[in-house]
Amino acid sequence: MSGNNTTASGTQFAAIDFSIDKQAVIVGAVLGVLINMSAMLVPVLNYVGGGVIAGFVAAYMVGGPxxxxxxxxxxxxxxxxGGTVVMFTGALIGLYTEPPTLLQELFGIISPVFNGAGVLEPLYIGLGVAAFILVDSxxxxxxxxxxxxxxxVLFRR
Amino acid sequence: MERTIRSLFAIETDIDIGDIEAILGGSLFGALQANVILHLGDLEALKLLGATVGRPTLLAGAGLLFVYGVVLAFPFLAFVSGSINAFVTRVIMLSRNSSLLQKVLVPLLNVSALGVTLFALGQIYGLLVGVVFFGVLVQLWLLFIGGPSALPALGLVSLFAWMTYGGMMGLVYGLAMER
Structure with missing residues (x-):
């Protein structure tokens, strides 16, 4: 974390710590993917979203900026x-040729925008899903x- | 052997904010797994959960499973603090009599002693929750309010879901405590 050291010559600000806690990132990302996958089966998870969970868990494990x-x-x-999985599964089972509501709200938003994009449609949808997850995070x-x-502040001294 | 296994455990009985964070995370993760299992195999159980607040729908049931999961996590803390020492002693006694159990147990405990132990304890707790809370209390409540009840609701899928809830809660809690 950032901090300051008081010396005889004044206050020296230590460099901001940008070290990465790999465990927090992995736990957050895995949970995010898990929530996204489970949301296809458990609709109530669509109200939260995998991106929000991924961001929340990783940020909470580390704390602060x-x-x-x-x-x-x-x-x-x-x-x-998430985007890659959606892109490949959708392309493999032919979802992009079906009505956009098949994969619930997530696709309902994105799919019509890219309708008619031809062979690149799965890629655009994958990128769109990835962008949504990132914004959620x-x-x-x-x-x-x-x-x-x-x-x-409240509970830890 | 006993000393080897006991040395893997660092059990604290005081509950602090770290315990509460870990049990909340664990209970939500466990409820997520239980939700997936119930959506795959026992939609009626979810509707019964939703009916406890007068909304027998899948959406309400799935949401309430998370709420009940968090509420039921706090008795688990008391359950753990009251039974973990007896449970560890029991496991040690069993492993003394079986070299096969020792071969399986010691490597697992070396990976995460608390995680493995609380996973097992959590499954026992989950089974209790499935039988007592969901199988009887929820159904009695539904009878009381005149909702759709199935007393006793002891379906295998729902019991498996509650055991998974408990096991996952224990595993996450144990791993977080060791972290």
């Missing part, structure tokens, strides 16, 4: 994984980082 950074990284990984990581800071 550094936690926010972790949340975004976890969300990026979750987005790439921004929100999740902001909440997670703030909540962790609040918990630290």
């Amino acid at each position: 550094r936690g926010w950074l972790h949340g975004v990284i976890a969300g990026t990984f979750a987005g790439i994984a 921004l929100i999740g990581s902001a909440i997670g980082g703030l909540l962790r800071t609040l918990v630290d």
Whole structure:
């Protein structure tokens, strides 16, 4: 974390710590992917979204502004994984030739925009899903980082 | 052998904010797994859960499973603190009599002693929750409010879902405590 050291010559600000806690990023990203996959079976998870969970968990595990950074990284990984899975599964089972509501709300939003894009449609949809997950993770990581800071202030000495 | 296994455990009885964070995370993760299992194999159980608040739908049931999962996580903390020492002693006694059990147990405990132990304890707790809470109490409540009840609701899929909930909650809690 950032900090300051008081010396005889004044206050020296230490360099901001940008080290990455790999465990937090991995846990956040894996949970994000898991939530995204499970949301196809458990519709209530669509109200939260894998990106929010990925960002929240990674950010909460680290805390503060550094936690926010972790949340975004976890969300990026979750987005790439989620987008890739959607792209391949959709292309393999021919979902892109079906009505866009087949994969519930997530596809309902994106699919009509890319209708008629031909062979590149799966790629565009994959990128669209990844972008949605990443944006979600921004929100999740902001909440997670703030909540962790609040918990630290209130309950940890 | 006993000393070897006991040395793997660092059990604290005081509950602090770290315990609460870990049990909340574990209970939500466990409820997620239980939700997936119930969506695959026992939709009626989810509707019964939703009926406890007058909304016998899948969406309400799935949401309430998360709520009940979190609420039921706190008795688990008391259950763990009250039974983990007796459970460890029991496992040690069993492993003394079986070299095969030793071969399986010691490597697992070396990976995560608390995680493995609380996973097993969590499954026992989950079974209790499935039988007592969902099988009887929820059904009695549904009878009381005049909803669709199935007393006793002891379907195998729903019991398996509750055991998974408990096991996953214990595993995550144990891993988080070791972290």
